[in-house]
Amino acid sequence: MINKVVKNADEAVKDIPSGAVLMLGGFGLCGIPENSISALLKTGVKNLTCISNNAGVDDFGIGLMLKTHQVKKMISSYVGENAEFERQLLSGELEVDLIPQGTLAERVRAGGAGIPAFYTPAGYGTEVAEGKETREFDGKMYLLESWLRADFSLVKAWKGDTAGNLIFKGTARNFNPMMAAAGKITIAEVEELVPAGELDPNEIHTPGIYVQRIFKGVDYEKRIEQRTVTS
Amino acid sequence: MALDKIGIAKRIAQEVQDGMYINLGIGIPTLVANYIPEELNVVLQSENGLLGIGRFPTEEEVDADLINAGKQTITMRDGSVLFDSSESFGMIRGGHVDLTILGAMEVSENGDIANWKIPGKMVKGMGGAMDLVASAKNIIVAMQHTSRSGDSKLLKECSLPITGINCVRKIVTNLAVLEVQEEGGFLLLERAPGVTVDEIKEATAGKLIVNGDVPEMKIN
Numbered sequence: 075m076i077n078k079v080v081k082n083a084d085e086a087v088k089d090i091p092s093g094a095v096l097m098l099g100g101f102g103l104c105g106i107p108e109n110s111i112s113a114l115l116k117t118g119v120k121n122l123t124c125i126s127n128n129a130g131v132d133d134f135g136i137g138l139m140l141k142t143h144q145v146k147k148m149i150s151s152y153v154g155e156n157a158e159f160e161r162q163l164l165s166g167e168l169e170v171d172l173i174p175q176g177t178l179a180e181r182v183r184a185g186g187a188g189i190p191a192f193y194t195p196a197g198y199g200t201e202v203a204e205g206k207e208t209r210e211f212d213g214k215m216y217l218l219e220s221w222l223r224a225d226f227s228l229v230k231a232w233k234g235d236t237a238g239n240l241i242f243k244g245t246a247r248n249f250n251p252m253m254a255a256a257g258k259i260t261i262a263e264v265e266e267l268v269p270a271g272e273l274d275p276n277e278i279h280t281p282g283i284y285v286q287r288i289f290k291g292v293d294y295e296k297r298i299e300q301r302t303v304t305s
Numbered sequence: 306m307a308l309d310k311i312g313i314a315k316r317i318a319q320e321v322q323d324g325m326y327i328n329l330g331i332g333i334p335t336l337v338a339n340y341i342p343e344e345l346n347v348v349l350q351s352e353n354g355l356l357g358i359g360r361f362p363t364e365e366e367v368d369a370d371l372i373n374a375g376k377q378t379i380t381m382r383d384g385s386v387l388f389d390s391s392e393s394f395g396m397i398r399g400g401h402v403d404l405t406i407l408g409a410m411e412v413s414e415n416g417d418i419a420n421w422k423i424p425g426k427m428v429k430g431m432g433g434a435m436d437l438v439a440s441a442k443n444i445i446v447a448m449q450h451t452s453r454s455g456d457s458k459l460l461k462e463c464s465l466p467i468t469g470i471n472c473v474r475k476i477v478t479n480l481a482v483l484e485v486q487e488e489g490g491f492l493l494l495e496r497a498p499g500v501t502v503d504e505i506k507e508a509t510a511g512k513l514i515v516n517g518d519v520p521e522m523k524i525n
Contacts, residue, residue: 152431153429164428174435175433176394176397202431297369304362
């Protein structure tokens, strides 16, 4: 059986070069590849293009890689939680493509599924549509949007097996499954790593065919952005 | 007297019908959930991948892997289902969500909405707003009628970069309930308690349509 297990995050990311295009799973700080981000801070690669719904916060997630000036370009839908991001954007240090969240999700899905482009209504008539082909279907206008693919996808799952199959938990699934499929090399970090055969095939969300490397992550912080409770 | 945020949320809650699937935006729309009558069975969608948002968790229940689109910790109700972001926006784009309630900075008299960007000032991104307004069957906007400096937010044309065109159906503000007309213009449906038609006219820069007597909102 194919064994995709690597020792840890350092080994998993060691061949990611400067200038690489990365996808990073997560919504806010929920379901982000914490271990792989920490390892990239150590390798110090630069000029990265990061495709991720958000850009972390100032002192966690992708925000840490912004601080060390490792990111050249961000492709995201919402970046409101990060003052350093906003500073680098307004000063011109950082290139940013802001795209509608559903369009981002579908562009990534299309990348993994071999569909080069598709029509969507999101952004028609707004500045998002500038320079894009439009077309009418059944009386409504749509924009042509193209696929997104990555050199490396960094995803985080709850459970995984040695064959690379993944199961996510709660809303930590978000962009992770589509990104797993859209990376040339997909690196999955999991909280629990089990031998192939132990996960119920009925319950697997992401088939191992999309995952090239898997490791058991350590020391998950799982920071919460808005801790709201009832008494 | 003009409504406060809770008043706006309570009035919007009256628009909710049994069996609806609803997406609530951040801010006043989130408050609407607190005032939906208990006898109505509705399912709240969170675009980060959940149908069936429940109440906020107790300290013991807090789970970092379970948040809403505003990144707040939440719980799930019986019958909930989790999915990925592509599936989530598939159900939004595919028109499966019955009602979308969201905030706005400006709305124009032909139903355009601006709520994502102030050039040179606010650089946050549109999140899921553009996907939602482009596809939702029924959009209700919750907003203040005027800005802090007193400028109308109900305009002939939006001055800010728009989020979507021709999409808003109904608007509930601190002063009034209005319906955007097919041919353009804000039809005044209800006044906030004690607010006069003249006051609403004064606060509305776009075309306001007043047909006969305009009733007061009934808010509990």
